[in-house]
Amino acid sequence: MAQPQAKIDALAERVAGLAVCGSGWLGAARRDAASRLAAMGLPTKRDEYWRYTDPGSLTRPDALHAAQFDTTDEAPAFDGIDRLRLVFVDGVFDPAQSDDPTLAGVEITALTAAETTDIHWARDLYGALEARGQTPVQRPLASLNTAYATEGLLIRATGRAAKPVDLIYLRKSETSDAMLHHCIKVEAGAELTVLENGPGAARLTKVMEVDVAEGGRFHHVRVQGRDPERRAATHLFARVGANALFKSFTLTANGRMTRNDAVIELAGHDGVAHIAGAAMGDGDFHHDDTVFMTHAAERCESRQVFKKVLKSGAVGVFQGKILVKPGAQKTDGYQISQSLLLDGASQFLAKPELEIYADDVKCSHGSTSGAIDEVALFYLQSRGVPRRVAQSLLVLAFLAEAIAEIDDETIAEDIRSRLEGWLARHEG
Amino acid sequence: MLEIKNLHVKLEEEDKVILRGVDLSIGAGEVHAIMGPNGSGKSTLSYVLAGREGYAVTGGSATLDGADLMAMEPENRAAAGLFLAFQYPVEIPGVGNMTFLRTAVNAQRKTRGEPELSAGDFLKVVREKAKTLKIDADMLKRPVNVGFSGGEKKRNEILQMAMLEPRMCILDETDSGLDVDAMKLVSEGVNALRSEGRSFLVITHYQRLLDHIKPDVVHIMAAGRIIKTGGPDLALEVENNGYADLLAEAQ
Numbered sequence: 001m002a003q004p005q006a007k008i009d010a011l012a013e014r015v016a017g018l019a020v021c022g023s024g025w026l027g028a029a030r031r032d033a034a035s036r037l038a039a040m041g042l043p044t045k046r047d048e049y050w051r052y053t054d055p056g057s058l059t060r061p062d063a064l065h066a067a068q069f070d071t072t073d074e075a076p077a078f079d080g081i082d083r084l085r086l087v088f089v090d091g092v093f094d095p096a097q098s099d100d101p102t103l104a105g106v107e108i109t110a111l112t113a114a115e116t117t118d119i120h121w122a123r124d125l126y127g128a129l130e131a132r133g134q135t136p137v138q139r140p141l142a143s144l145n146t147a148y149a150t151e152g153l154l155i156r157a158t159g160r161a162a163k164p165v166d167l168i169y170l171r172k173s174e175t176s177d178a179m180l181h182h183c184i185k186v187e188a189g190a191e192l193t194v195l196e197n198g199p200g201a202a203r204l205t206k207v208m209e210v211d212v213a214e215g216g217r218f219h220h221v222r223v224q225g226r227d228p229e230r231r232a233a234t235h236l237f238a239r240v241g242a243n244a245l246f247k248s249f250t251l252t253a254n255g256r257m258t259r260n261d262a263v264i265e266l267a268g269h270d271g272v273a274h275i276a277g278a279a280m281g282d283g284d285f286h287h288d289d290t291v292f293m294t295h296a297a298e299r300c301e302s303r304q305v306f307k308k309v310l311k312s313g314a315v316g317v318f319q320g321k322i323l324v325k326p327g328a329q330k331t332d333g334y335q336i337s338q339s340l341l342l343d344g345a346s347q348f349l350a351k352p353e354l355e356i357y358a359d360d361v362k363c364s365h366g367s368t369s370g371a372i373d374e375v376a377l378f379y380l381q382s383r384g385v386p387r388r389v390a391q392s393l394l395v396l397a398f399l400a401e402a403i404a405e406i407d408d409e410t411i412a413e414d415i416r417s418r419l420e421g422w423l424a425r426h427e428g
Numbered sequence: 429m430l431e432i433k434n435l436h437v438k439l440e441e442e443d444k445v446i447l448r449g450v451d452l453s454i455g456a457g458e459v460h461a462i463m464g465p466n467g468s469g470k471s472t473l474s475y476v477l478a479g480r481e482g483y484a485v486t487g488g489s490a491t492l493d494g495a496d497l498m499a500m501e502p503e504n505r506a507a508a509g510l511f512l513a514f515q516y517p518v519e520i521p522g523v524g525n526m527t528f529l530r531t532a533v534n535a536q537r538k539t540r541g542e543p544e545l546s547a548g549d550f551l552k553v554v555r556e557k558a559k560t561l562k563i564d565a566d567m568l569k570r571p572v573n574v575g576f577s578g579g580e581k582k583r584n585e586i587l588q589m590a591m592l593e594p595r596m597c598i599l600d601e602t603d604s605g606l607d608v609d610a611m612k613l614v615s616e617g618v619n620a621l622r623s624e625g626r627s628f629l630v631i632t633h634y635q636r637l638l639d640h641i642k643p644d645v646v647h648i649m650a651a652g653r654i655i656k657t658g659g660p661d662l663a664l665e666v667e668n669n670g671y672a673d674l675l676a677e678a679q
Binding site: 374385394 | 479481501502517518522527532534536588
């Protein structure tokens with residue numbers, strides 16, 4: 001289908017000066033992505049899929065300035081957790097700041113070193129899930145990333161990983177425009193936890209492709225940088241095999257513009273895929289969770305749990321779909337998106353969708369938007385709980401269902417303390 | 429202990445006057461009951477004393493041990509020793525009952541400048557008090573009042589009262605929605621808390637609660653005022669004859 005000239009022009013401007021790098025399998029995968037992208041052009045706010053989020057700042061040729069932000073008032077995310085730390089600074093892997101990437105049960109290779117070695121599993125994965133995720137909805141920013149990202153990691157779990165792998169995204173520049181592309185393969189019966197934290201860049205365009213083979217287990221917890229002016233467009237593509245488990249949770253507190261796409265396919269029977277998020281915005285904040293969950297096999301379970309706390313004009317968006325393909329009988333799908341509006345100036349826009357082509361399925365979805373419960377607030381106060389504490393308690397209660405999606409209690413506690421910190425900083 | 433003088437209250441949002449000069453004085457260790465027909469202002473009185481929003485005090489005063497209640501935030505009234513057992517206890521999904529109780533107990537201690545209870549000490553006390561109210565471990569774990577039966581909610585109110593050890597307890601139609609056995613259990617819980625330094629204001633429609641919680645003084649409230657005050661016999665009189673005679677007599 002021919003695309004409007006504006007989209008093609010926008011693409012030409014965006015990639016001017018960028019090159020599709022590399023030879024070998026990786027170069028080929030990038031060139032494939034570049035041709036997919038050329039056929040699509042870049043998204044504009046006239047696209048249905050960008051109806052609630054103006055992609056302008058994410059697609060423009062350069063990153064908008066994002067002032068440095070001091071986050072030393074709280075410990076970095078996952079600080080107390082024993083993990084393997086892999087550090088990127090403005091989108092460039094920094095081995096000097098990172099731990100030695102040797103971990104029992106896990107193989108880790110930098111994308112920059114990948115093209116010269118034939119890593120067969122990565123060759124089958126890089127760009128593959130992204131390409132698959134282009135139908136029925138086009139995701140040009142993901143193809144842009146596959147074609148032009150030169151940094152990222154290839155992580156393969158062959159057994160039970162000895163500890164979580166934490167990808168730390170530091171930002172030093174106020175204008176950095178970074179692209180990261182990670183591929184993660186969890187082999188049959190293996191288990192891996194991947195953590196991500198930090199802003200990454202003034203503008204971060206990121207793709208993570210995750211393939212969980214039969215009986216594999218993958219946990220993902222992400223804390224996006226709380227720099228108020230940072231921007232991010234991220235895609236999480238996942239294929240979940242038979243009897244496999246995929247769980248992802250994202251905390252977004254602050255950020256001028258965040259678009260988090262998740263495209264998950266339950267490809268084998270009895271798979272489980274849960275994706276959850278808690279987003280906190282005060283003022284100039286736009287946060288968009290867009291999820292496409294496909295049930296392509298029998299007896300799979302999916303959950304989407306997204307909660308947003310918005311104040312002073314912050315905007316939250318949720319577009320979530322459950323697609324049940326023919327033959328995906330005994331599907332159990334659940335989706336909830338809720339926002340807590342702390343004042344009248346904030347906005348929540350939600351578009352939940354179900355599309356079902358099997359007759360023996362259980363799918364439910366709900367979306368709500370509301371203010372803090374004044375009666376509950378008074379009840380707590382009448383027991384001696386100060387209004388501020390009571391409000392914080394009620395906000396955390398509102399978020400509890402999303403946080404409950406984190407299986408590791410230590411990590412969940414870290415997330416909770418971050419939420420409490422945010423609430424304390426954004427009182428009144 | 430509680431001194432209410434000529435208290436006038438209207439709804440904040442509309443020009444509807446609800447309390448038209450309430451006078452009430454409750455001494456330390458006394459149990460007072462307020463009875464009255466629907467719409468007489470009984471529940472409003474309890475809400476205004478506890479500090480619920482939506483009411484405007486247009487005249488008069490209410491003090492607890494001389495401190496002006498109306499000038500205090502609800503949480504400070506609680507820390508000063510006031511407790512309202514709600515007619516309709518509020519469900520709070522996502523907040524565990526135990527967390528709620530501990531937060532409340534420690535918040536009050538903090539406000540009063542007392543050290544917080546340790547998790548262990550708190551657990552010991554709460555288990556003991558819960559047991560006498562037949563509140564099991566599961567009810568303590570569940571979110572506050574969520575999925576509780578009417579009786580369980582009222583028992584949970586009394587548990588909060590037992591944990592917070594207030595000096596001035598207001599019970600707003602604590603008997604509503606209770607069967608005979610539950611009423612007995614709740615009343616026993618209340619009676620166990622009766623002491624020289626603790627006063628009660630029991631708001632009820634029916635005399636039967638007062639068979640269990642024996643009041644020292646009974647007030648009849650109508651049209652936003654206390655129209656008659658007497659001993660326990662007054663409750664019996666209402667039970668037998670209704671309010672009509674008392675209302676006529678007052679006019």
